[in-house]
Structure formats: C-alpha cells, structure tokens
Amino acid sequence: MPPMNVQVTVPFGKMEMSFAVDERHLGSVLTPEPSRPLGDVPSALENELRQPFCRAFLETVEKSRKEAGRLTVAVVINDYTRFSPMREVLPFLLNRLNRAGVEDSEIRIIPALGTHRPMSEAEFLDCAGEEVLRRVEFTNPQADSPKELVYVGGSSSGIEVWINRHYARADVKIAIGTIQPHGAVGYSGGAKLIFPGISGLKTIQTFHRSANTNPENYAGHLDSPIRKEIEDLVHMVGMDLLINLVVDPRGKISGLSAGHYVRSHRRAVPWAKNIYGVPVQRRSRILLVSSYPADLDFWQAAKGIFNCQSIVEDGGRLVLLTPCPDGIPREHAQFHRYIGTPSDKIEQMLENDESYDITTLSPALCLARFRERIHIGIVSPGLTREQVELMGFSYFSSVEEALSLAETDRAVTIDIVTHGGEMCPYLEKKE
Numbered sequence: 001m002p003p004m005n006v007q008v009t010v011p012f013g014k015m016e017m018s019f020a021v022d023e024r025h026l027g028s029v030l031t032p033e034p035s036r037p038l039g040d041v042p043s044a045l046e047n048e049l050r051q052p053f054c055r056a057f058l059e060t061v062e063k064s065r066k067e068a069g070r071l072t073v074a075v076v077i078n079d080y081t082r083f084s085p086m087r088e089v090l091p092f093l094l095n096r097l098n099r100a101g102v103e104d105s106e107i108r109i110i111p112a113l114g115t116h117r118p119m120s121e122a123e124f125l126d127c128a129g130e131e132v133l134r135r136v137e138f139t140n141p142q143a144d145s146p147k148e149l150v151y152v153g154g155s156s157s158g159i160e161v162w163i164n165r166h167y168a169r170a171d172v173k174i175a176i177g178t179i180q181p182h183g184a185v186g187y188s189g190g191a192k193l194i195f196p197g198i199s200g201l202k203t204i205q206t207f208h209r210s211a212n213t214n215p216e217n218y219a220g221h222l223d224s225p226i227r228k229e230i231e232d233l234v235h236m237v238g239m240d241l242l243i244n245l246v247v248d249p250r251g252k253i254s255g256l257s258a259g260h261y262v263r264s265h266r267r268a269v270p271w272a273k274n275i276y277g278v279p280v281q282r283r284s285r286i287l288l289v290s291s292y293p294a295d296l297d298f299w300q301a302a303k304g305i306f307n308c309q310s311i312v313e314d315g316g317r318l319v320l321l322t323p324c325p326d327g328i329p330r331e332h333a334q335f336h337r338y339i340g341t342p343s344d345k346i347e348q349m350l351e352n353d354e355s356y357d358i359t360t361l362s363p364a365l366c367l368a369r370f371r372e373r374i375h376i377g378i379v380s381p382g383l384t385r386e387q388v389e390l391m392g393f394s395y396f397s398s399v400e401e402a403l404s405l406a407e408t409d410r411a412v413t414i415d416i417v418t419h420g421g422e423m424c425p426y427l428e429k430k431e
Helices: 040-050 054-068 089-101 121-128 130-135 202-211 225-238 263-276 303-311 333-338 342-349 358-373 384-391 399-407
Strands: 005-012 014-024 026-030 073-078 106-112 149-154 160-164 172-178 242-245 251-260 284-290 310-323 377-381 414-417
Touching: 005 026, 014 399, 040 089, 040 251, 054 251, 073 089, 073 121, 073 358, 089 106, 089 130, 089 172, 121 130, 160 202, 160 225, 172 263, 202 263, 202 358, 242 263, 251 263, 284 303, 284 399, 303 310, 303 358, 303 414, 310 399, 333 358, 333 384, 342 358, 358 377, 377 399
Parallel strands: 026 414, 073 106, 073 172, 172 242, 284 310, 284 414, 310 377
Antiparallel strands: 005 014, 149 160, 242 251
16 A cells, blocks of 8 residues: 555644645644633632732732822733733733732733834733723833933842832832743743843843853753842842733633742742643654744744754754744844854954944854754745855745655654743653
C-alpha cells in the first residue's frame, strides 16, 4: 500500500494553517494539555480576596482612604502582545476598590509595554471592555520620556532603577498578569510586569542585556537569576497586590491566584506548567513550530524559537510558521539585521552600548547562538525573503517547500508544536 499523507492543522494568527505530512515521517504533534476553565471568575477572585494577605490589603486601603480623603491607585496589566481576558477581572476589581472607598477617578490603568508600541484605544477596549474604558483612566507608559519616569535608586547589582511616575507615586500599587513559560525568567507575570513592563529605557536595556547574554534558556524553570533580580527591584518600588491569571489556549481563565507578588506567583506557576510544559522523550530532527499566539510581529513570534529550540538536536532544523502581519516592528527596526550577525560579533557590539540598540541587540544574540547550533527556517506572509535571509535563516514560501527537505531522508521524523509562542516542550529526564 502506498504511503498516505496525514492532514495537520495548526493555529495561525486568527486563522488556521493546514498541510499534509507523509505518514512515514510524522512524529509527535505537541499541543497544550487540556484544562477546565473556571466556571465563575468573579467568585474565584472573591475567594482569593478573602485570604489573609488580600483581606489585610483591602482593610489597609479602606482605612487609608478614610484618613487621607483621597488615594491614587495604579493597576498594571498585560499589554496587547499577550492575550489576557482582563474584562473578566477588572470590573470586579474596580467594584471591590469602590467598596473600600476608592473612586473610579482615583484609579489609573497602565499596560506593561516595555519597549512595545503604545496600545490603541481599540486594543484597550478589546482587552478590558467598554465598562472599564468608560470608568477609569488609561495611560500608556513612555519608557524613553524622562518626564514620565522616576529614579528610584540603584540596585545591589548596579542597575539604575527608573520606573513609570504614575506607578511610583501611587498610594496603592496593583498588577494583573498572565503566567506562561518565558526564556529569560522562567515564567512571565509577577515582577516582570514592572521590570521591564513599566520601566525606563535604561533599566529595560539592563534587563535585556542580563537576560539574553546568559547562554541558558530558562523557559519553564524558576531558578533564573533574572527572576530573582527583578523581584528584588520590585521590592524597592513596591507592589501591594498581584493577581495572577492562567489562561488556556482557548483564552479561558483556568487558574487564578492573588496575594503577595512572589508567593501568589509561585502558587500559580504549577497550573501553567501543567498546560504548557509538555515533556518529550527525544530531540527532534525536524520541528515545525507555529508561533501562535505570539503572531503579531517577529519580536513576538521569535518566542516560538526561544521556547522550542532546546528540543531540536544539534544540526537539526526548526521551521517557524508565523503570520507576522506587522513584520519587523518599527521599535526594533534592526532586529533582523542583528540576528544575522555572528554571535561573537554581537558580544563585542554589546560592550559598546553607546552605539547600538541594546534592547534589540540582546535577544538577537540568543537567536544568533541558536542559528549557529541548528538550522532555522521561516514560513511567513508578513516577512520578506530578504528579511529572513538577513537573519541567516532559510526562507520558505510554504510548509510544503520546507517539508521537501524530509523527502530525501526516509528515516527522518517531523515533529510539530501547535502553540510555540506559549508552550515549553522539554526533554524529560530519565530516571
């Protein structure tokens, strides 16, 4: 009987991409573990806020509001690059703060942009909902504007700590974020919402330099030295309450915790790991990775490479499937050119931080190192052949063209990752 083709479908931006794989070559299709969404998010959050830490926080807010007559509250949330169903959480939080005496006019919401472009009103509306947009002020931080920053001091490791002024001067500081694997800090969320989320450019550059010059990839591991450092920085500026969301691939909240910015984060991490931390038994020779849901531009889509490259064997091939409608983002315009530079040259460039864009150069160093260990290809309607080849990657016009590589080797196995922008496949250690 002649070999058959197996049809495989992966998410691809707001659509799907389907392609056929020869059954002789198809290996594992790695996808997030299914999870049960919370049936009643407001009730789950109310239960969290009844716990001792949160109860004490709300009592302090109520007492301070009565004594001062007015409080300023800053609420930091994920920005447009991370799917976060804030509309399920923010109205309840605003109402709970109202019950403690805080008025909507005293509350300001700040997205954790880092170096990303500002969020539009439409994006904020999509994220938080019409009710929230109508009730409270929404302010994009400006990492490169000195008048929008406050200098907090120097850290023990010598980092100059600059932070958004609205957050730094707020009487009450709250953050809400999702938890997913992250190459530099193990898992997103928590202190990362503040550093680099609403930090000044000089502080962000230091973060990116430290995070990306370390040859280790910490996705799925909480022993990252950068995680410890940013939590120490948050201790300097303060965070009174953290709300953590674990969101499944369908965009449903499946886990929620609230409390201290370290302890509540750690409590929720295992829930995220159960969904996105997928064990594998062997490394891949050829790995197809959909960057979903990190699809908007290549700065985001590169997470698919960061998260999945470790399960590709030396000399193997990773092919990233990504729509990238925004291509190479303007705020990181040299990203593709930096990636194509030899890693030892990038290391030299990083030593001359007056001449180069350190924030963009640092993750490019990681991608250059990956490129020197494995072959990387791109299938993307949003990137040009020239841009991809400047990165030192292979440009494929279709998945079929990329898969033609396997036809010359009948023994090769093709593995597939469906949600590379948020998954963390890892090689399971044998006992």
